[in-house]
Amino acid sequence: MISNSDKEKYKQDGFVILKSFLPKRIVQKILIEAKTIFANQMTIHGIEVPDLGDSEKFTHAMFELFNKDFDAFVNTGKTVQHLISLHALGVDQKLVVLLKAIGISFPNICTRPVMYFNHHCLAKKKIYHTVFSHQDWRSMQGSLDSVVIWVPLVDINKDLGALQILPESHKNGLTSTSVEEGFGKVELSIKQKKQLISAEVEQGDIVIFSSFLVHQSGDNITNNIRWSCHFRYNNIEDPTFINRKYPNPYIYKPLEELITKDFPNIEQLKSIFN
Numbered sequence: 234m235i236s237n238s239d240k241e242k243y244k245q246d247g248f249v250i251l252k253s254f255l256p257k258r259i260v261q262k263i264l265i266e267a268k269t270i271f272a273n274q275m276t277i278h279g280i281e282v283p284d285l286g287d288s289e290k291f292t293h294a295m296f297e298l299f300n301k302d303f304d305a306f307v308n309t310g311k312t313v314q315h316l317i318s319l320h321a322l323g324v325d326q327k328l329v330v331l332l333k334a335i336g337i338s339f340p341n342i343c344t345r346p347v348m349y350f351n352h353h354c355l356a357k358k359k360i361y362h363t364v365f366s367h368q369d370w371r372s373m374q375g376s377l378d379s380v381v382i383w384v385p386l387v388d389i390n391k392d393l394g395a396l397q398i399l400p401e402s403h404k405n406g407l408t409s410t411s412v413e414e415g416f417g418k419v420e421l422s423i424k425q426k427k428q429l430i431s432a433e434v435e436q437g438d439i440v441i442f443s444s445f446l447v448h449q450s451g452d453n454i455t456n457n458i459r460w461s462c463h464f465r466y467n468n469i470e471d472p473t474f475i476n477r478k479y480p481n482p483y484i485y486k487p488l489e490e491l492i493t494k495d496f497p498n499i500e501q502l503k504s505i506f507n
């Protein structure tokens with residue numbers, strides 16, 4: 234599961250990369266299902282759907298959808314966040330046992346999982362494809378031992394924008410000075426920028442890190458999308474979390490207006506129930 238030396242590494246460095254931790258089929262399923270959801274929108278927009286395994290052609294089809302119908306792209310991006318396979322991974326026993334092994338005695342989900350599909354051609358703002366240096370604790374505000382499990386859905390090297398990590402920065406406490414777009418920004422010194430390391434990973438590997446660890450997105454300079462998903466956990470049994478009355482800063486609520494006007498009519502509903 235996790236060796237004592239990896240546990241020690243986690244404590245000292247604030248993160249550890251666990252190679253081949255997950256069966257590739259579990260990770261691949263999430264990726265294929267996400268691509269299938271995008272493919273459905275490509276089809277109704279007259280975009281030829283490439284082989285889902287051809288990452289460069291699929292990326293190109295994603296660019297086409299983004300440029301042809303931004304709303305459809307955004308909605309589809311939201312829909313992939315709700316994949317059952319994605320949520321199932323977040324509560325997979327392997328992850329739960331790992332969390333306990335590194336000291337999260339009673340793990341609890343901090344917020345919904347997120348899936349990223351980063352490329353500068355699939356975003357209107359830089360933060361939507363490349364996140365500046367930040368600490369997740371600032372947005373999570375949970376237990377002091379809260380953690381993030383970062384799962385690559387594809388092999389991710391430096392060129393594809395591997396996550397950049399500042400080792401041992403978790404020991405400096407909360408150093409975030411402002412919050413932008415939900416991320417607790419941390420200003421890095423020139424020295425710290427040089428100390429960043431790229432967490433290059435392959436499908437099946439995971440990165441587990443303290444929510445206090447400073448990290449940022451690497452630059453994706455390829456023609457491919459960087460697919461990844463991220464899970465956040467608190468420890469119910471951290472006394473400071475109990476004493477602070479289990480704060481949770483996330484807001485999740487529906488829009489009030491009807492998104493599709495005059496929908497549905499009774500005939501459409503009949504086709505469902507007859």
Ligand SMILES: O=C(O)CCC(=O)C(=O)O
Nearest residue numbers: 349364369449450451463
């Ligand atoms: O994956 C990334 O590049 C940034 C995401 C991240 O840092 C986060 O979700 O906290």
